[in-house]
Amino acid sequence: MPSLHVNFAGIKSPNPxxxxxxPPTNSGYQIMKAFDAGWGGAVWKxxxxxxxxxxxxxxxxxxxxxRMMGFNNIELISDRPLKDNxxxxxxxxxxxxxxxxxxxxMVQSKKEWHQIVQDVTNAGADGIELNFGCPHGMCERGMGxxxxxxxxxxxxxxxxxxxxxxxxxxxxxxxxxTDITQPALAAAEAGSDAISxxxxxxxxVGVDIDDFTPYPKVDGKSTNGGYCGPAVKPIALNMLKNCxxxxxxxIPISGIGxxxxxxxxxxxxxLGATTxxxxxxxxxxGFGIIREMVAGLESYMEDKGFATINDFAGKALPxxxxxxxxxxxxxxxxxxxxxxxxxxxxxxxxxxxxxxQAIGLTGGTxxxxxxxxxxxxxxxxxxxxxxxxxxITMERRDDGLVNETWEHRTETxxxxxxxNDRLAGGLHHTLPDxxxxxxxxxxxxxxxxxxx
Amino acid sequence: xxxxxxxxxxxxxxxxxxxxxxxxxDTEAYYESSRCLYCYDAPCITACPTGIDIPLFIxxxxxxxxxxxxxxxxDSNIFxxxxxxxxxxxxxxxxxxxxxxxxxxxxxxxxxxSYATKKSIDSGKKHFNFKAPIGKKVAIxxxxxxxxxxxxxxxxxxxxxxxxEAREKPSGLTVYGVAPYKITNEEVLSEMxxxxxxxxxxxxxxxxxxxxxxxxELQNAYDAIFLGIGLWRSSELGxxxxxxxxxxxxxxxxxxxxxxxxxxxxxxxxxxxGGGNTAMDxxxxxxxxxxxxxxxxxxxxxxxxxxxxxEYELAKAAGIRSLFNxxxxxxxxxxxxSAVRFVxxxxxxxxxxxxxxxxxxxxxxxxxxATGQSxxxxxxxxxxxxxxxxxxxxxxxxxxxxxxxxxxxxxxxSGGQEVVNAVxxxxxxxxxxxxxx
Numbered sequence: 001m002p003s004l005h006v007n008f009a010g011i012k013s014p015n016p017x018x019x020x021x022x023p024p025t026n027s028g029y030q031i032m033k034a035f036d037a038g039w040g041g042a043v044w045k046x047x048x049x050x051x052x053x054x055x056x057x058x059x060x061x062x063x064x065x066x067r068m069m070g071f072n073n074i075e076l077i078s079d080r081p082l083k084d085n086x087x088x089x090x091x092x093x094x095x096x097x098x099x100x101x102x103x104x105x106m107v108q109s110k111k112e113w114h115q116i117v118q119d120v121t122n123a124g125a126d127g128i129e130l131n132f133g134c135p136h137g138m139c140e141r142g143m144g145x146x147x148x149x150x151x152x153x154x155x156x157x158x159x160x161x162x163x164x165x166x167x168x169x170x171x172x173x174x175x176x177x178t179d180i181t182q183p184a185l186a187a188a189e190a191g192s193d194a195i196s197x198x199x200x201x202x203x204x205v206g207v208d209i210d211d212f213t214p215y216p217k218v219d220g221k222s223t224n225g226g227y228c229g230p231a232v233k234p235i236a237l238n239m240l241k242n243c244x245x246x247x248x249x250x251i252p253i254s255g256i257g258x259x260x261x262x263x264x265x266x267x268x269x270x271l272g273a274t275t276x277x278x279x280x281x282x283x284x285x286g287f288g289i290i291r292e293m294v295a296g297l298e299s300y301m302e303d304k305g306f307a308t309i310n311d312f313a314g315k316a317l318p319x320x321x322x323x324x325x326x327x328x329x330x331x332x333x334x335x336x337x338x339x340x341x342x343x344x345x346x347x348x349x350x351x352x353x354x355x356x357q358a359i360g361l362t363g364g365t366x367x368x369x370x371x372x373x374x375x376x377x378x379x380x381x382x383x384x385x386x387x388x389x390x391x392i393t394m395e396r397r398d399d400g401l402v403n404e405t406w407e408h409r410t411e412t413x414x415x416x417x418x419x420n421d422r423l424a425g426g427l428h429h430t431l432p433d434x435x436x437x438x439x440x441x442x443x444x445x446x447x448x449x450x451x452x
Numbered sequence: 453x454x455x456x457x458x459x460x461x462x463x464x465x466x467x468x469x470x471x472x473x474x475x476x477x478d479t480e481a482y483y484e485s486s487r488c489l490y491c492y493d494a495p496c497i498t499a500c501p502t503g504i505d506i507p508l509f510i511x512x513x514x515x516x517x518x519x520x521x522x523x524x525x526x527d528s529n530i531f532x533x534x535x536x537x538x539x540x541x542x543x544x545x546x547x548x549x550x551x552x553x554x555x556x557x558x559x560x561x562x563x564x565x566s567y568a569t570k571k572s573i574d575s576g577k578k579h580f581n582f583k584a585p586i587g588k589k590v591a592i593x594x595x596x597x598x599x600x601x602x603x604x605x606x607x608x609x610x611x612x613x614x615x616x617e618a619r620e621k622p623s624g625l626t627v628y629g630v631a632p633y634k635i636t637n638e639e640v641l642s643e644m645x646x647x648x649x650x651x652x653x654x655x656x657x658x659x660x661x662x663x664x665x666x667x668x669e670l671q672n673a674y675d676a677i678f679l680g681i682g683l684w685r686s687s688e689l690g691x692x693x694x695x696x697x698x699x700x701x702x703x704x705x706x707x708x709x710x711x712x713x714x715x716x717x718x719x720x721x722x723x724x725x726g727g728g729n730t731a732m733d734x735x736x737x738x739x740x741x742x743x744x745x746x747x748x749x750x751x752x753x754x755x756x757x758x759x760x761x762x763e764y765e766l767a768k769a770a771g772i773r774s775l776f777n778x779x780x781x782x783x784x785x786x787x788x789x790s791a792v793r794f795v796x797x798x799x800x801x802x803x804x805x806x807x808x809x810x811x812x813x814x815x816x817x818x819x820x821x822a823t824g825q826s827x828x829x830x831x832x833x834x835x836x837x838x839x840x841x842x843x844x845x846x847x848x849x850x851x852x853x854x855x856x857x858x859x860x861x862x863x864x865x866s867g868g869q870e871v872v873n874a875v876x877x878x879x880x881x882x883x884x885x886x887x888x889x
Contacts, residue, residue, distance in 0.1 A: 064514065065486035342553035345492035367495065367550075387489050388554055443493035445505040 002301035004294065006040070006309050008275045009194040009252045010168040011127040013100035015040035016265065016309055017293055020256050020277035021104035021129060021172075024287075026078060028088030032095060037287040038294055041100030043196075043277060046077035046131045047085050047116065048106035048143070059205035059215035059225060070231035071280045072205045074216060074223055076137045077106055082116075086123040093124040102170065106131040106143050110160045117164050127167050130158065130192075132183070133174040133199020135226050145199065148174035151186035158190035168193040170254060173239075175232075176202050180239040181246045188249050195243065196254035196277065198236045200226025229280040233258030237271055241320050244272025260289070262296025270316035274309055324406040332378035332394040334358070334371050340391040343367030347382035347392060355381045357432060375430050454771030458719065458742025465714040468740040469632040472766070473537050476560075476567040485514035488559050491550055496561060499548035501876040502529035506545055506561055513568055522572035523579040525565055530604045530651075531597055531875045533573060533643040534626050536566030537635040539872050540729075542762045573646045580650070583610035588889050591616065591674040595655050596624020597871045598862025599680030600644070601878030602885070603653040609886055613653040614674075618660035622648070624682055625863075626871055628707045631733040633740070637710060662831055671857055675889040678881060679837070679845065679853070679860035683825035683868055689725070693783030694821075702726070702734040702822035709737055720817030721745040723792050724772075725780055727757035731822035732767040738820070739770035746772045747814065751779040751797050751804050775814070779806065783819055791815040825868065842867060850888060851881035859885050
């Protein structure tokens with residue numbers, strides 16, 4: 001049986017699944033319930049300065065029948081008295097000594113930072129997370145993402161914290177920045193024990209097109225919120241990779257952003273995270289999702305023969321390279337399994353209108369399209385739009401013997417220098433005459449329609 | 453055996469005849485519309501006799517543009533709501549849905565269609581711009597699907613349209629002849645009201661055109677006349693005992709059922725003669741009216757039945773039994789029917805032949821004849837409209853009959869199809885009339 005146990009920068013946890021600092025970690029009640037359900041750790045909703053919240057606070061991006069594919073909030077940090085939170089931290093640790101309780105903090109002055117770090121340490125927290133990520137409300141007061149966006153300021157504050165910290169310190173980063181490695185590097189240089197990313201992305205989730213107010217609405221007005229949920233996972237994975245690959249960032253990383261099931265967690269771990277933090281999925285489905293996450297991760301590790309999380313942490317990192325290091329000789333083309341094809345012709349129209357006109361129709365009663373291999377650039381689009389599992393696959397066509405990258409070719413002076421150069425890519429593609437677009441046979445309802 | 457209790461009130465009737473395609477809620481429509489793949493050159497469009505741009509209207513529902521969806525539907529099919537409910541979607545649009553090929557449930561296109569059009573009917577929203585009057589007048593005989601479809605299209609193009617209807621309600625078979633579990637009277641009539649208000653054609657009710665002078669009047673007053681007269685009464689069997697009480701035609705029985713509801717007379721053991729969709733409807737309806745035993749008797753085999761498989765399944769689920777390869781030779785009884793005498797048959801080279809010495813008697817309390825419908829021969833003879841051997845009105849590619857002033861479409865031409873076919877043909881006929889007046 002693999003062990004899910006982790007030691008994250010000195011913070012021990014029975015599994016790598018932590019609750020992110022957010023509404024689900026607002027109280028001892030919620031965290032006890034979560035630990036009882038099987039969560040390994042929890043980052044307490046940020047403690048700091050007194051605040052006032054608004055109503056309403058959340059907005060959602062629904063995609064067709066999927067709700068909360070993206071989610072945003074304009075809630076601020078904890079609005080509960082500090083002493084209540086500290087008391088509950090102690091209670092939770094007493095009942096769950098082996099689980100990880102991390103206090104998320106956000107204050108302003110050096111004095112306040114020193115005080116609050118000591119307070120939570122005394123309360124029994126296993127670690128501290130510095131909230132330099134919140135991109136709404138708090139940043140207007142010079143905190144949260146306002147700090148995360150200024151590596152020098154971040155470095156100074158991490159330095160203040162490290163002066164007094166006796167427990168591990170995680171610096172939580174904002175994605176609202178061009179290069180995430182700069183604050184990551186600043187945190188590492190200032191002595192932070194770990195980093196966590198990403199916090200939410202500044203966002204407007206939508207606008208009520210009848211009353212012209214964006215969501216969430218507060219008395220006829222709105223403000224930008226922080227975006228999270230499944231939609232942000234790709235952005236989080238990329239930023240995680242950037243930090244994990246950076247030679248100057250050698251500290252552990254807690255991955256955050258759209259983690260909803262065990263597969264998401266594995267992906268974050270493969271790109272270098274050693275714990276993951278979850279919020280939106282819990283706000284959507286409750287703490288019970290941990291059952292699927294733990295079971296899935298365990299069975300994955302067992303199948304792959306991984307004994308611990310560290311056995312596969314970062315395993316995908318060597319496979320992420322610069323574009324110029326990709327093999328230009330690698331060639332795949334699409335292949336349609338006619339026995340699986342249901343004849344929706346989405347691949348045809350996607351390729352025809354959105355790619356390289358490399359799929360044809362027979363025009364008969366058989367609706368099954370075929371690949372025009374000489375036009376196929378191997379872009380994947382058809383296989384992505386195909387609604388049938390394993391119907392369109394990409395098949396390798398090169399012999400696999402030559403690995404030639406843009407970098408190699410640059411080094412050997414083998415790159416195109418003009419558009420007419422025989423080495424230029426586009427020259428070999430077959431393209432229809434532009435006017436043919438107006439004469440091609442179109443189905444009923446597709447052409448310009450006369451208004452009746 | 454049927455399991456239905458005889459309905460004693462309208463409420464009980466409605467329970468026994470619960471809608472098999474009930475209206476969708478907003479949530480159901482949203483979720484169902486989300487599933488549509490938006491196929492290229494979608495096969496559902498091709499399968500629809502009226503060619504509705506189905507993926508477009510489903511996408512419009514999904515983006516909460518229900519009025520736009522209704523416009524897309526009405527643009528092709530004026531009976532949008534009714535067709536969503538009464539069309540045999542299993543063999544048309546939904547039968548063509550590509551999901552069928554991947555063992556995924558096809559999109560419920562019919563119900564989505566009714567969902568969208570209901571929004572327009574309820575709001576009364578007018579979708580179309582009408583052409584200025586072109587100074588032409590067309591009379592339409594019969595306010596059924598073909599007639600109304602034709603009339604609406606002509607109105608759109610600036611023609612003044614008068615529709616003459618023999619009965620007191622519009623929509624023909626939709627209100628008088630469709631099984632009540634497919635659509636309610638209220639639903640049919642609310643769509644008709646919506647259409648009439650929008651399209652401005654005038655329907656003259658209880659106006660049975662059947663005299664030479666009436667015909668001449670129409671011919672003098674109008675630039676063209678469209679015959680949307682459909683079919684007529686149930687066909688006679690031509691066997692002894694047909695005149696007995698409690699022997700009725702399926703068309704008459706269903707009309708009675710739709711108008712009288714729970715007060716319709718039927719019960720005990722019912723024998724339904726025929727193997728088409730109307731026979732299935734009549735049998736299924738008899739069960740739902742609380743008949744103790746309902747038997748379909750068809751002169752050919754199960755495989756040769758004209759009824760759609762799903763209609764037969766529906767009737768079986770209601771509790772019917774079936775007798776195949778039997779032909780009625782006599783209806784027995786003193787004042788009312790007490791039995792039907794059958795003879796067994798076999799099919800040789802496609803022809804039904806009687807097997808001698810196989811006669812048997814099946815006792816019953818009611819006989820419903822569902823072996824076809826006759827035509828309004830008198831009227832057609834009076835005008836002088838040419839017909840085929842089977843009695844269908846003959847038309848050319850422009851829907852012209854043998855009489856230069858008359859056009860025709862719908863069941864009177866096809867010999868009996870679905871509502872949606874009549875709607876499609878009625879609209880095409882309107883386009884032809886526009887070219888010819």
